[in-house]
Amino acid sequence: MSRLDTHNPDLQRLARPQVRQLASYNAGLSAETVRERYGLQRVAKLGSNENPLGPAPAVSTAMAQACAQVALYPDANCGLLRQALAKKLQVPTDHLVFGNGSEDLLSIISRVFLDHGDEVVTVVPSFGLHFIYPIAAGAQVIGVPMRADGSFDVPAMLAALSSKTRLLMFSCPSNPVGTTLNAAELGQLLAALPADCLLVFDEAYYEYAQHEADYPDCLGIIQASGKPFVLLRTFSKAYALAGLRIGYGIVSDPLLADLIDRLRTPFNINRVAQAAALAALADEAHLNRGLAHVASERTRMAQALAQLEVHAVPSHANFLYFATPFEAEALNLALLAEGVIVKPWREARYTRYLRVSIGSVEDNDLFLAALAKVLATEHKRTSG
Template identity: 60%
Template sequence: MLPNDPTPLARREVRELQRYNAGLSSEQVAKRFGVSQIAKLGSNENPYGPSPQVGAAISSAMADSGLYPDAACSLLRDALSARLGVTPEQMVFGNGSEDLIAILCRVFLDHGDKLVTITPAFGLHTLYPHSLGAQVHAVPMLADGGFDIEGLIDALAVPPRMLMFSSPSNPVGSALSASQLEQILSALTPATLLVFDEAYYEYALASPGYPDVLTQLAEQQTPWIVLRTFSKAYALAGLRVGYGVVSSAALADLIDRLRTPFNVNRLAQVAALAALQDEAHLQAGLAATIRERERLNQALTEMGINVVPSLTNFLFFETDQPSAQLHETLLAYGVIVKPWLEPEYTCWTRVSIGSPDENDQFLAALSRSLRPPMIP
């Protein structure tokens, strides 16, 4: 006898929710298509791996893996607060920054509350609010990939409960300037929490004019949180360490009330601390990624493809075929990318910046995939 379907027991918002597209693993693609060389370029992972110091730190910590981790992430908290020039009480930690996004939505959003974001957007910026019954107002990016500042300000005229977006943008790759950020901050009131997702912060720092967001926000009277992660530039995606800098200890306290007590495990904490201390490895990986990003951008442009200039470790480009179709075609060549499925962006694709060999594999596969079929 088959068990009864539990779907009717779930909340309506969950029943109607679209599943987050986490992408395919290399193992899945290898098995399905029988290819041995995989270029996994769909999840914005760092192809150069973590600092060698990370492995040593994890090995040393293994003896204590039977003990619960430090719930306060004390050592990592102290190191980050000193580096960033904030108080330790302004730090919060999560099992990846998306853990903090989920917590923030549960703390601040209720059924019918309004959230303002941008589109195209990181999927969890809309998925979590929808799951709670919040109303999502998404402001489209401009045709050139820039932020629609006037549109965002108009959306804030009736203050929403939350304003949440990423800058640099995921998936577009563009970022706010200091003056644009100031315009948005001037439009905020204490009725709105600003969630500024800066997951690609380290990559963007190399770009002239990228704003010092924490310094600008330090003068802000309305509540805010800046989200960052060790998943990207520090190459710890598999260990899940995210953190946030908040406007006040009171905001940190609200987040901690719904945070699971041990949401950052012991090995992840020591790994993040070791990665933070190896500045040379970080900078070498950033430089290599930026060189490859510019090479890839030029190659796509020379192919006649519309690609948005990026401050991140990925590129967002448009072709004349649906991205889901292009994604399937590329899989046969062992190349994994991220097809974008939001309305109005279904011919756009996001590709991560991989190693030189992975990028060459992608370019060759893309060229074959876009080439018109030969007529016999």
């Protein structure tokens, strides 16, 4: 009989206390899983904010060419992509860092800059990893609730900052809400940053917001502040490379890039992802077609939701966030049976909210019809 058989230890105790208390990230279901589970042919995957138009045509060619060299390690410095991004963004090449998705950079940043007893200020509802990674590093996360209308409560965010705050970390446009800060609000936060506090500005949905009249030049404002920052963006959303996992950060100083690079794995961006990102970056026309599609469909879907007496928060991203009279998890299960994947929110106080991605016209129509059906069923069940 083995020692494990004799003692049967509680394996959770092998993990650090910070990890034992973590909830798993809600990554959602794949279309394949839903098809198999419910016996469906047609599934609308609208839970992960993916791009329904797919990547630029040149991406597949670039990937095929890169595959011919997969026996070789990729460029650890992402040299060609680094140069192209630096030119596009008008930043020095040594002010860029790269991650296996921007989530990879969130993990690295938490491990580089946080220690036990440190505090992180973010907002709720939140992108789950803004909590999970700092807590895993031993920090305390203070979540500032957004206002009832979905806007940032900047006075409350300012009040939450203290001498213990090491990171101010949040997404803008907000994930999951879709709202943004204006220039004055961003300036207030920058002016109030405590000493030894790093701003981590998660701008994963930047491309969808950049052409909106009220969306400020956040990078320019943050750069002009002189405060230390990491601004995160990604190729997963507007550039439609979610399956390849590639994101990047713009930093205020090369030393921050050096510190982050010390904890990233040496070849964290594979050869195929680098080639695909370079090709996607070069096709502005395809990018703009995707942005126009989202802007048009976002408006149409918001109007259709309002007709169902469900009112989405005004969004600058490629998704809509809305509350219903019912628990989101119950609606989610009913929608899955109809072949529609959305994201039910599970944070306390927000369990009646759903987030739906802007998909193709056909997928959006399937969602709207399914939602109308399940809402009617729930109303009938609860009133009877």
